[in-house]
Amino acid sequence: MNTATNGHSSRASERVLKIAGVSGGVFDRFRAIEDLAKDPSIHVLFGDWISEISMTFRGHQRATREAGAEQLAFEMSFIAALRPAIKDIARNKQKVAVNAGSCDPEAMARIVQKLVKDHDTDLKVSWVTGDVVTEQVKEMLRNGEKFPSLPSDTSIDQWDVEPICAQAYLGGVGIAEALRHGADIVICGRVADAAPVVGAAMWFHNWRCEDYTQLAYALVAGHLLECSSYVTGGYYTGFKKELLYAKGVDCTNCGFPIGEIESSGEFIVTKEDTAGGIVTVQTVTAQLLYEIQGPLYYNSDVTARFDGINLIQEAPNRVRVTGVVGYPPPPTTKVGITGKGGWQAEVHFFLTGLDIEEKVELIKRQTLESMGDYRKEFQTLTFNTTGSVPVNPRNQSSATVDLRIFAQSLNADLMSAGAHKGVAPDTPSFGKWCIENCLQGYPGGTPAMDMRQSIGKPFFEYWVALFPQDKINHELHTFDGKTISIPPPMKSQIYPRQQESYDTSNPRPLDSWGETVRAPLGHIVHGRSGDKSSDCNLGLFVRHADEWDWLRSLLSVGKLRELLEDEDTGKKIDRFEISALYAVHFLLKDHLDRGANSSSSYDILGKNVCEYIRCKLVDIPKVFYDRGTI
Missing domain, CATH: 3.30.70 (Alpha-Beta Plaits)
Known part of the structure; x- marks a missing residue:
């Protein structure tokens, strides 16, 4: 984990996309759009307004409303956040791309069009559709498609729930085309969380669909920025010393993140200068490990490889991301099927x-x-x-x-x-x-x-499976009345359902480090966990290079099951390593009792799995413990 400070003056003349994450969820702080719209150096504002929970409720609204009904299946909180920012967005010639359209992007776009007109601006509003694939799913079911569950690999005919709506995860190409055709605000439904960043970078740098390395960098940038302050100190396991009790650091108003994406794809993660929080190698590592499935990260536009990523602390609150590798996208994308x-x-x-x-x-x-x-x-x-x-x-x-x-x-x-x-x-x-x-x-x-x-x-019950991209009617609807078809990827690659999983091949004996202290794992180990439907991911990492051999030797799949104790469901656990980040990542398959929509657990989002594991007692080498706890 390279934490050396390197200058970036050699890149100062390069045209860099500056993109700000202004929402990580429907409940996020409304101030972000208004505040960041005042910064003329920011080119694009993007945000994530929907989750698996909101998708099911909005999908049910859309599927069950009567013809002509006024019940709108999108996230009205975006309208409230956008309203005070409109004048500044127009003045600073910024672009906006969001997924707040949920299950009704056209209806939201119409409201936004009226809103910008009422503010005496000429901002142009377009929208993207095609994510709603309910009819295609029902037809495929009639033809015998099994839609095996991504978490459990079981067939949908074992679900015993009647599907009422289905949404496929779209990529960023539709957003890029909207911006290329002059849109200022792009309203989307269920695009992937990182898709607005991918689309904005494609537009800004004029990347082609086959520029897989650059697209993969944009995908990683979107993954890091889309949860807003998760990467600037939120949910950070080092919060006590680095936020709560850190001199001169404001923990009550963590800044929203900003990405600076270069034409090569490499990028910087930073944040608002006028707000609190921190951006460090550790906060970026935590967010990088959040809600991933393995060394490969799939998207409708590209596949990114994570296990070679390197992070460099170039300056305070500035972390450079390098080492991303890109491959063609899969021919499928994720689909979420809702049932009552x-x-x-x-x-x-x-x-x-x-x-x-x-x-x-x-x-x-x-x-x-x-x-x-x-x-x-x-x-x-x-x-x-x-x-x-x-x-x-x-x-x-x-x-x-x-x-x-x-x-x-x-x-x-x-x-x-x-x-x-x-x-x-x-x-x-x-x-x-x-x-x-x-x-x-x-x-x-x-x-x-x-x-x-x-x-x-x-x-609602929620079934997650794969859906063929060539069955999606992906379309851009422009502000001037055109409808433009967005084709599926011309080139794709089939990947195995099972990602690479392994324990360390050459673990060191745990007594190699001498005297130990019996203490909670989290006294020296950072981490982050989260959900993807009923799967739970868990990433754990250490601060120093000499602790890495100990962590990877300690944390086998067997050891994790031991630490889980009564929480071990006995289901499959995958494991891989990111050595440059000193990180071990686990994927606990089908761990979360059907996922957030229907779980009987308090920990519906899997976020406390990490904190449970970090509080478990292990034998920590005294030489590491004496450095001080997190």
Whole structure:
């Protein structure tokens, strides 16, 4: 991991695309577009507004609305964030590319067109379609297509859910064409998270679809920038010393990231000068390892190889990315298929002090007895405690844990979904069965008094598979009324479903480093984890070159299973290394109970898997531990 400071004056005369990430999700801070639009040196503003969760809800909205209905299946928060920035975007001649159109990019584009006109600007708004592939998926299903799940490799005919909508992940070519045809704002639906950066770089540098090295760099840049402040200190495991307690560093307003992409593809990750946070080799490494599947990163436009990447700290808050290798894209792209899963609800009890396991067992027995044969109506029914009681606790809060009873069912009435419609109080329901035993319950019995969560709400199942790019009707709709077809890649490459996976071939004996200290792994190891449907990725890395041999020797697949303990599902775990970053990466296949849309876990996004592993005790060489903890 090269952290030397190198000047970049030799590149100063080169035309560089300066692109800013202004949103990492529908809930991100609205200030970003308004603030970054004031910077005339920024050429393009891009943002990610949709997730697998929002895709399912918006897809359901689109699929079930009546003809002519006003229910709009896109992310209105983008409109709110864009409105105060319009004048500056026009004044500074910036471009904007976003996926906030979700399942209705044309409807959003029409609203944005009116908005820019109302602000007396002549900004030109185009939109991209083709990601909605519901009809193609249904036809392929009728013809026997199995759409094997990417996480579990099982056939979709084992899903037992009726597909209601499907969206394919588009690449950046449509965005590039929109910009080439004069668009100032490009509204997209489900393009890949990094696609706006790929498209903007193709336009700015006039790259061809076959310029795989350059496109791969842009793909990596998009991957690093698309989660906004994740790369400037957000979710960073070194937050204590480098953010929270660091002198002169603002942790309350981490800056939004900026990429400076050169014509060769190499790029710098930096951030707003006027905001807080940090950009270091470690923060960039953490984001690089986030939500990846293996050494190859697939996109509709290109495939990037990650395991040769190198990061260089050129200056404070400036990290150069090199060593990216590009290959042709696969002939397929990812498709997310949404089905209506049913109804879910939950009830919480607070348990304090002694005999926690026995109190849980009493609640479980009484609740199941109340349900009787109705328990067979639940697809999911779990009793999970969160927290533990320390010996001789200092206060009542620390002596209290949360019991969550969580249920899913296809029976809406059973889940109290009709409670607001005047259902009789003696009607059998999940919430009633959970609460009716309180007075014969455990010592100190205390339910959470806000019972709104016990009233069922709809949830959706989400199936992730591969879809052929040549069956996508990818189109650009220009501000002046043209429709331009975007063809699939002329050249593609078939890749095996199983990526390269291996333990270290020559691990060193763990006693090679002498005396050890029994301590949490995370005292010297950084990390990041996340979800891709029900897969969970986990990247762990160290700070110093001499710690690398120890980390790769320690962290085999077998050792990870040992650290997971009760969390080990027994399913497949892939592993690979990025030696230049001192990183070991694991992919825990189908680990997250169907993924964020329908999971029964608190950790629906897999982000806490890393923090769980980092708190596990291991034998750390004392020579490393004595350097100081993270």
